[in-house]
Amino acid sequence: MFSDLPTHAPDKILQLMQMFREDTRTDKIDLGVGVYKNAEGQTPVMRAIKAAEKKLWEVETTKSYVALAGAPDYNDAMVKLVLGDAVARDQVASVATPGGTGAVRQSFELVKMVNPDATVWYSNPTWGNHVSILKYLGVANKAYRYFDAASGTVDFDGMIADLNSAKPGDVVLLHGCCHNPTGANLTAEQWQTVVDTLLAKELLPMIDVAYQGFGDGLEEDAAGLRLVASSVPETLIAASCSKNFGVYRERTGILMAVSADKGKVGPAQANLAYLNRQNYSFPPDHGARLVSMILTDDALLADWKAELEEVRLGMLELRQQLADELRRLTNTDRFDFIARHRGMFSMLGLTEDQIVTLREEHGIYAVSDSRINIAGLNTKTVPILAKAVAEVVGV
Known part of the structure; x- marks a missing residue:
């Protein structure tokens, strides 16, 4: 064989x-x-991570499984970090994942399970693994124009023209900030136009945010995705802690499904947990534990923000x-x-x-x-x- x-x-x-x-x-x-x-x-290794690891070593009493969705305090802390007050917590289903890549993979799996006829539209260019995973899963995909190499700016007219050719139910993959590989980001006005297009065409946004805090600041880098999440009926968000917490090898990520209808959160949560079970059962906890410790401790949080x-x-x-x-x-x-x-x-x-x-x-x-x-x-x-x-x- x-x-x-x-x-x-x-x-x-x-x-x-x-x-x-x-x-x-x-x-x-x-x-x-x-x-x-x-x-x-x-x-x-970031200072706050070192401090959290030392504290964890002193207080941790078990290496037993946590939960299919990961530790609740980690999920709560990450939802708050990424979404702020843009939506209520009970509008967000979430699961811990093995890194941001795991979150991206799970989101594509969810799309395929719910709407196998959907096409996922991705920016040209995009992170190479986006396209690789889509092709491996057999998910229909198309590129939309994004970068004008001659000027080093976003080809926004081309982007919107391409998205206007998408069909209702298609998925638009967006970079939350610090676009990989170009570094060219959407402006606040352009994010609003994207929202208008998503609503008019009945498209589902999926936002990959791997570099929050690396661009214009923690809050500033989340402004676009928060606008989307608070404006459209449903949003998928894949977030990574690899870069902004420096926990690359700990594989620490999260997938969020945001709904304007609180009644849809239960089914979304159940399906995200189901996908975790099928792919790896329980997500890694060590990095997630360190991140949640930092985000819920005033001193550690302040030091992490300062170093970031x-x-x-x-x-x-x-x-x-x-x-x-x-x-x-x-x-x-x-x-x-x-x-x-x-x-x-x-x-x-x-x-x-x-x-x-x-x-x-x-x-x-x-x-x-x-x-x-x-x-x-x-x-x-x-x-x-x-x-x-x-x-x-x-x-």
Whole structure:
């Protein structure tokens, strides 16, 4: 049987990680892998997480299962963090999941179970695993225009035109903030137009929020999704704690189903729990426990928010430094959009051949579509990247 298994194309980012590890150059720079790194190139354990882990070690008395939906205090705390006061708690069904990816997978499973004829519309481009999971599950999917590479801005007219061709009951996958891979976000006015389109076309929004707090702030980054959740009859939200809490390997996420009708929450909750049972029974608890401890303890919460703000501001400073350096070296405003983007990623607009040249001649590793991880830089490597980019574009 094993000899008859199909072959699958290797993940491009995982391939890039392997190439980077095998590169013997000491001055190489990794801008491909999508994890936060500090100025020393490390992905640190956040102070509040360390403190919560120490406290948990002292008070935890069992490793027994919690519940199919995960710990209630975790679910309550995450619903509050993501949705704030946009909707009442009794309008939200929720389950803990293995990371944001688990939440995305469960949401697609729910769509397939409830409406197998639905098409899931995703932004072009989007996080690669969105499309991979949709294809694996056999869910119909189409791309809508999103990014204008020439200007580094959202192609909003194209986006709305494409969504107007969707049929009632289709699903629109949106990035809550810090769009991956472009870094280009919707404005408040554009979010409102999206809401109007969803209502007019009777479309179900599904929002993937993996970087809350990495863009303009915890509350600001949630403004768009809160507008959607409070305005349309039903919304799916997949949230991740990997980035903003730094608990990547603990696989800590949550899936929420928001309804304007409180009577629909019970069936939604039962079906989310059912899907958990089919896929992995009980979700991981360690990371979720740490997150809920932080979100319900004033001192830990304050320290976490302070460190998260340091991370956010640090990335904004790197963005501005890179944009300024590229403007100086190229004598154009071609790369000014980098400073306007938010989150960990931006697409430089280079060709695949130019990306190969960056890697082979300069030891700079970026994804083939020219996505770079801003958090993979520091103040010393920004000028190195800028000089290399200026060279490959022929300045």
